[in-house]
Amino acid sequence: MATSKQTPQSRTDHDSTRPSASRPPRTVDGLRELVVKIGRDEADISLGGTAHTVLAKLLERPEEVAVRTITDLAASLGVNASTLTRLSTRLGYTGFADFQNVFRDSIAQRHRHFYSQQAERLVAGKTNRAAAADGGAASPEVETVVQLARESIINVEGFLSQLSPEHLRGAARMLAEAKRVRIHGLRQFSALASFVCYGLSMIRTDVALLDAQGLGVAEGLAQLQPGDVVVVTSVAPYTRSVAEAAVAAAQSGLSVIAITDTLASPLVPPATHAFLIPHESSFFSNSMGAYLVFCEGLLNLVATHLGKRSLQALERRERLITALGIEI
Template structure:
């Protein structure tokens, strides 16, 4: 109890506080199944939360940038590295020259130096924010790149340099940041980009399918 009180309002202990809430939740009925049910309901509430904040003009602007930019680079670290990888893979299915910002691990400064004005950098992070991701957004914008931020609130440090910012809640009983609503948002945004690309997206997908078949990658 003393430990929980000490960390209750300290952002440094975000994960411990989340885990403490999880452990303090009483088990009722089939407790194992209820863990799934609770998280599913919380994710649905987070999806409703971002739907209520969507701006049509910003969605159109981001969609056009992602469809037309010469290069797109995606940056997220720690837990958001998984989201960055997901975005990179799926966007790369429908257009060319999409990559993680620092895929070769040569450093973000080197990676940003390879970009030109008009290229797009997507940055993703939520509280507790990763300082280096916010810095990448700031430097990219100053370097002439169009920055798209996927974050959690208007007070996020990723917002000031962003041309377009989208706000995804992550409140849940998960001991870390809940990513379910982030994935739903990204899937919908990717659908908009595919629709914007039209035949180009279809041709890209067909070319990928041909290579998958030629290399006998998939099973049955």
């Protein structure tokens, strides 16, 4: 029987399918280090060009990898699901589920210590700002505010680059034409929910916080009918009850608008329209600057859609303010 001589290329292809001899990384940072080593040919495993590129892209979106199905991820990357399965086993994992657990565990760990880690970064940066001030730069107090402002600008530019005209028009139309609108956000995002509720109630009627009277979310949802709108807002680390309210609202036939951070957010699946706003910053909690800018823009779109109705609502409000002597 004839045999063929193995070429260097065929040996490389064969080696690229064997799993790593060592235990595969159990953290996202460990995977990032492995990608660098593979690129330098310093790892005990090699990947083909496509597999290496796919792995690098997965590491750019850890939140999505943690929560999306293998089919969804493959489609977003333009590959077959089998490609992700083969990649996982090449790296030494038992399968894609084992590989995905690395991302889930890393995200859970990061969210668990989100606020203290943000504060640690803030404290660590204090020394650098003081040193810069000694070198003739602005005072550390001014530099702290300048840094936050610049970070908010970057976050604004981030959401502007991915805004969908169709989703903006659709959300504005829903908020203008629905019979009832309820806004729901808790913890820090209760402030954003109140802001949206206040602004929207200036230009239309029957707008309120979902649990304005403290009777419970279930009671608030029960007062609504199919076609009514619920706006939900939360970002990582997500408030579980807000995500559950979004799902319950959608299951009840209500229209859901989500104001959140990434496609990995649990608020995205039940939403008809989802808007993704970055919040990366040195603030010790979630940065709100970009969220306020977006919500102001959305409220302006609703007012524009309402046209004369919004103008009439504002004029009526002004007459009441004058009659009651509210403003000085």
